Amino acid sequence: MSLKPWREIARPHKDVLEGTFKQSEFAADISQVASGNATAEYQDAEKFFSRTFITEGMRLLLISVAQRLAGQGGDPVIQLQTAFGGGKTHTMLSVFHLASRKVSTDKLTGVPPLLDEAGIHDLPSAKVAVIDGIKLSPSQPQQHGSVSANTLWGELAWQLLGEEGYAMVAQSDADGTSPGKEVVRQLVEKAAPCVILIDELVAFVRQLEIGKQFNAGTFDSNISFIQALTEAMKSVPNAILLASLPESELEVGGTMGQRALESLEKYFARVESVWKPVASNEAFEIVRRRLFEFAGERAEVEGISRQFSDFYRANSDKFPLETQSNVYFDRLCQSYPVHPEVFDRLYEDWSTLDKFQRTRGVLQYMAIVIHRLWNSDNKDALIMPGSIALDDSNVRNKSIHYLPQGWEPVLEKEVDGPRSEPVSIDGHDTRFGSVQAARRAMRTIFLGSAPSNAEQGVKGVNQEHILLGCVQPGQTIGVFEDVLKRLRDRLHYLYSEQDRYYLDTRPNLRREMESRKHHIQxxxxxxxxxxxxxxxxxxxxxxxxxxxxxxxxxxxxxxxxxxxxxxxxxxxxxxxxxxxxxxxxxxxxxxxxxxxxxxxxxxxxxxxxxxxxxxxxxxxxxxxxxxxxxxxxxxxxxxxxxxxxxxxxxxxxxxxxxxxxxxxxxxxxxxxxxxxxxxxxxxxxxxxxxxxxxxxxxxxxxxxxxxxxEEEWLISEWSPIHLRNTLQRWYLKEGVTEVGALKVLQDSCRYLYLPRLVNDQVFKNAIIAGLTSEDYFGFASGKDGDRYLGFTFGNGSMLMLDDSSLLIEREAAIDYRERTKPAPQPEVLDPTGDGVTDTGNGGTGPTGGGTTNPAPEIPTSSIGQNVQSVAKKQFYGAIELDPLRAKMDFATIVDEVIQQFTAKVGVEVTISIDIQAHAQDGFDEALQRTIKENCSVLRFNSSEFEE
Structure with missing residues (x-):
């Protein structure tokens, strides 16, 4: 289905098309309707209901009113309390036309189903009294022939029963005192079935200064009357009272207004049923029905909406998350031909402005916008934020009417207008100009950010909502993303923080920043x-x-x-x-x-x-x-x-x-x-x-x-098999059986074809792990001729690397061990007769025990007796080494003493080294640092310098 322009599918009302509407006509005046002087759309009940969308709240209210008038229940008192422009007066008008019955209910659009739901087949005609708090004056009486009604109760009595009713409260009206609950009850009962509509009650009561007597009575007498009226309504089964109270501070109006509101709310709260007319999700239909005579065939509306919905889903990373569900598709259908983003911005952002009335303000604004778009032959598929022609004087004036001073030059220079920067950008780049990308983006930013205030934690519109407000299916999203960057860099009043944009009447600092940026060296x-x-x-x-x-x-x-x-x-x-x-x-x-x-x-x-x-x-x-x-x-x-x-x-x-x-x-x-x-x-x-x-x-x-x-470019743990392979590939070949351990370590730091180790400890750990078995290599602390010093093979232990340290090829290590193995000692009889013992240091008894001492001489007198020697289980040895010969001497000690123990199974050997050094003049900082680092690498248990 092609993406038809909205103007080929929907048709606005005649007054919107011709621009003949008056802004005042959007403000329903209940007193004018009661006197018969309102415009036809409000005065004629049939026309009124044809343009009125019955919201869920209004539906429940009309059912309650019908039930009350028919004597079948319903609430006796209903308070209508909403924000400024929330539809209170419009709701009262619907009750007025329903109760007065000047037109048959079957001609009132949407009313017959309500009466069927309420179970009412014959709705009685009721007397309707309308009290408009703005129209009445505390000092000026209302003249009705020979009767002058001074007070609320005098006016109410006259409207319900004429001279007969006024006579019931005449004395109280003249004195300015409340007539009391019983008199009010009799008045209402005699007039029933009846409806009392009181609009803008706070606007009247707040004029009564405390301590002053007016023709309309005192502040306290009026509050007492309201109390008596609400109480009396409960006792008359076919009478109902509707009163509107403001919710916003703008409507309350000062200290007296606040006091009046608090007093009235206290008494209404005893018997009222609070009703809030318009829900946000119903605003679409209210505005659409009032502004459009025909919103389009269902199939065409759904077709256009489906194209938009599919476009948003196909580019889910570019648009807000809420556009990805079927709920948003339903919103597109409900609001057609206006895009939901327009309503969201007006209802969520612009309605926070003091002068902007919710539904009424949206109606006034959109009527001007639609009139301008229709006359300019706008071809957009939907009326979007980017469609609003802010270059038009009427649209611009209405836009800045609600805003503080200073927005006129911002709109002219940086949003929309023949000499604006966005027009220049669109005119100099065909990519932008073909879709008016700069103008549409700035219109969207204006609509979403102009109502911002200092209290907002996060200002502006994020990029997702900007794109939502200006891009249509079939257009390239990247063009609009690019134009946002261009606008950010060139405009003086556009602010950008991360992906959020907003306009302000104060120039930004971006131009100063851009200038300085170009001078950075x-x-x-x-x-x-x-x-x-x-x-x-x-x-x-x-x-x-x-x-x-x-x-x-x-x-x-x-x-x-x-x-x-x-x-x-x-x-x-x-x-x-x-x-x-x-x-x-x-x-x-x-x-x-x-x-x-x-x-x-x-x-x-x-x-x-x-x-x-x-x-x-x-x-x-x-x-x-x-x-x-x-x-x-x-x-x-x-x-x-x-x-x-x-x-x-x-x-x-x-x-x-x-x-x-x-x-x-x-x-x-x-x-x-x-x-x-x-x-x-x-x-x-x-x-x-x-x-x-x-x-x-x-x-x-x-x-x-x-x-x-992970890539094995840096090795923190090295297996001895890899070290052995490295030795065999690069060092131990062609008859070479040994290589300097330190040379291998240093070569690994030099040559790129060798493994890259984290540190030398990785190398040492690989050697120690390899020496625990006889599968890899041997090790020696040094070499004296053909003799290895500190030879180790198949027995890992702590080692130190220096220029003399050697790694020995495995077969060569085995051969060396065999060649240097001590000759076996002859065996002698054990004097005890229990077996044999080896007279050498490495011999074992029959039980496989450790080294034994040579058999002592046994006295002749003890021959034949069982003599048991005491086993020696511990060995301690201490020696002081010459520091200059310590390395060689320690290697000898390892060969001649330590290896004698470690060669035996079950022998545990512990070696501790105590090092003490003393300098008369103290050690310098460099030496101390070197010693501490080396001790840390060698894992000393403790290493401290003292004074």
């Missing part, structure tokens, strides 16, 4: 800012030996650090997937060289780079933040004079720009670049591997560490 201002902010992202707790942000190659250390170094490349060296990768080129320069010298420890460097596609946004975010920061600095220093509000706004914008900068930094810096070497034809060839980290991770440095470990 990249090298002197932007790059230092980005370096500082990127540095903050990483924190201090990490496994790296250092994190170097935007550091030249000469300043990146070339050492055996306690961990690999992470080099963060500047924005100019961004990573891209294209053929030319600036990140790889910059990283290779740092990898190969340290300044003008070749770099030795290349395998200690890992690189981190920004994404090429985000770098431009990163620089822009940095410039915007610097510009806002300079504005705030100038305000604080007194160099820039701004109002308090604008100063706070500048600070908010700076904070928002800072937050945006931090966000873009996380989005930009996400690429880990790892150099590796593969041998091609016997020569190492540099290759780069890259992986992205998630910008959403809470801890960036932890995420980088995890990625490095």
């Amino acid at each position: 990249d090298r002197d201002e932007l790059l230092p800012l980005l370096k500082d902010r990127v540095n903050r992202v990483f924190g201090r707790n990490h496994c790296f030996g250092g994190i170097h942000v935007f550091t030249p190659s000469g300043d990146v250390p070339d050492d055996y650090a306690s961990g690999p170094r992470l080099v963060v490349l500047p924005p100019s060296a961004a990573h891209s997937r294209g053929e030319s990768n600036q990140a790889y080129e910059a990283a290779e320069e740092i990898l190969r060289n340290r300044g003008e010298q070749p770099r030795q420890k290349q395998n200690r460097l890992i690189f981190f780079a920004a994404d090429y596609d985000v770098v431009s946004r990163l620089k822009e975010a940095g410039r915007i933040y610097l510009a806002w920061r300079s504005i705030v600095t100038d305000v604080n220093d007194g160099k820039l004079d701004l109002t308090v509000s604008l100063s706070k706004q500048a600070k908010r914008n700076m904070d928002a720009a800072e937050q945006s900068l931090n966000q873009v930094i996380r989005e930009a810096y996400k690429w880990i670049l790892c150099p590796v070497e593969e041998f091609v034809k016997g020569k190492p060839q540099l290759e780069w591997e890259s992986v992205a980290v998630s910008p959403a991770s809470q801890n960036l440095v932890a995420e980088i560490e995890n990625k490095l470990k």
Whole structure:
């Protein structure tokens, strides 16, 4: 189905089309209807009901009135209390026409089903009295022939029963005193069935100053009458009272008005049934029925609405969540040809303005808008916020009528008009001009943000609702998104905070910010800012030996650090997937060289780079933040004079720009670049591997560490099998059976084809784990000729690495152990006769016990007796070593003493080392720091310096 314009489907009422309506006609006046002087649409009951949508509240009220008049129940007193323009008077008119019965009920649209529901087949005609608090005066009596009614009760008596009724209260009317409940009851009972309608009661009572006597009585006498009237209504079964009380402060009117309202509410509350006429979801039909003679065939309306609904669902990420349900489709149908967003903005935002009456204000405003659109041959599928022709003088005047002073130039320059900026933008870009994107967007922003006030926590309209208010099916959403950015950058009165936009009568600071932004120096201002902010992202707790942000190659250390170094490349060296990768080129320069010298420890460097596609946004975010920061600095220093509000706004914008900068930094810096070497034809060839980290991770440095470990570019735990394979591939081959352990560790820091270890402890742990079995390699603390010092194989223990430490090929270690195994000692008889014992240190008794002492001499007199020796279960040894020979001496002790114990099954060995050093002049800070770090790495239980 084609997207037909609304004007080809719906038809407004004649007075709307011709513009012959009067604004006053939208304000129903019940006293004019009672006197017969109202316009036909309100005076004629049949016309009135044909244009009236019976809401749920009105339906229940009319049923209650009908039941009451027929003597079948119903509420005796009903209070109508709604906000300004909420439909109180309109509701009273419906009761007036129903009760007066000047037109048969079968001709009143919507009434017969109500009477059927109430079970009433013959509704009696009732007397109707109308008291209009605005029309009556406390000092001016109402003249009815020879009768002058001074008070409310005098006027009520005359309207119900004429001279007969007035005679019942004549004395009270003359004195200005309340006639009392019994007199009022008799009056109402005699007039029944009857309806009493009191409109704007507070407007009358608030004129009665406390302590003063008026022709209409005193404040207290009027309150007493209302009390008597409400009580009397309960006792007359076919009489009903409807009174309207205001809800808004605007209608209450000052201290006396508030006091009058409180007093009246207290008495009405005893017998009333409070009714609030118009629900928000019923407003659509009220306005549509009043403004449109014909809203379109159902099939066509549903077809247009379905296209809009499908468009919103197909682009769910661009429009508000509520547009995705069938409920919104129903709203589109109910409000056609007006878009629901128009009603939402008018009822939710504009109705908060003091001068804007809810239903009445919407009717007045939309009548002018529809008249203008009809005459300008508007082709929109729906009347949307973006359709409202604010360039028309009548529409513009009605729009700013409800707003504070100062909006006229804003509308002319920045919203709609022949010389406005949006018209210029649409005129210079065909993408925008073909759909009037700039004008429609600004109209939508105006409708949604002009009624904003200082008390609102969040100002403006978010982008989703702007798009909802101006984009139609078949149009490109991106065009409107682009035009919002253009408008944000060029308009003086448009404010933008994140994705929210709003207009204000005060010029914004964006132009000042834009001017300053263009003067930011990249090298002197932007790059230092980005370096500082990127540095903050990483924190201090990490496994790296250092994190170097935007550091030249000469300043990146070339050492055996306690961990690999992470080099963060500047924005100019961004990573891209294209053929030319600036990140790889910059990283290779740092990898190969340290300044003008070749770099030795290349395998200690890992690189981190920004994404090429985000770098431009990163620089822009940095410039915007610097510009806002300079504005705030100038305000604080007194160099820039701004109002308090604008100063706070500048600070908010700076904070928002800072937050945006931090966000873009996380989005930009996400690429880990790892150099590796593969041998091609016997020569190492540099290759780069890259992986992205998630910008959403809470801890960036932890995420980088995890990625490095996942990709096995950084090893924190190394299995001895991998160490053995590395030794066999690169070192223990072609007859070589041993290699320096420290050389292997240092080579792993140099060559990119070797594993990259987190620190030397990973290497030591791999050696210790490998020495616990005989499957991998052997170890020696040093070598003296053909003899290994501190030889260890198949028995892991604590070790220290230095220039003498050796890793020994497995078969060579086995061969060495066999060659150096002590010769077996001859066995001798056990003197006790229980078995044999080995006279060597490593012998065992028959029970498999530990080392035994040589058999002592046994006295001849004891031969043949059972002699049991005491077992020695503990050994303690202490020795002082020459510090200069400690390494060699300790290796000898391990070979000659400790290994004798560890070679035995079931023997537990504990070794403690006590080190004491004393310097007459004290230890310098560098030495203390070095000792403490080494002791920490070696896991000393305690290490302290003392005075």
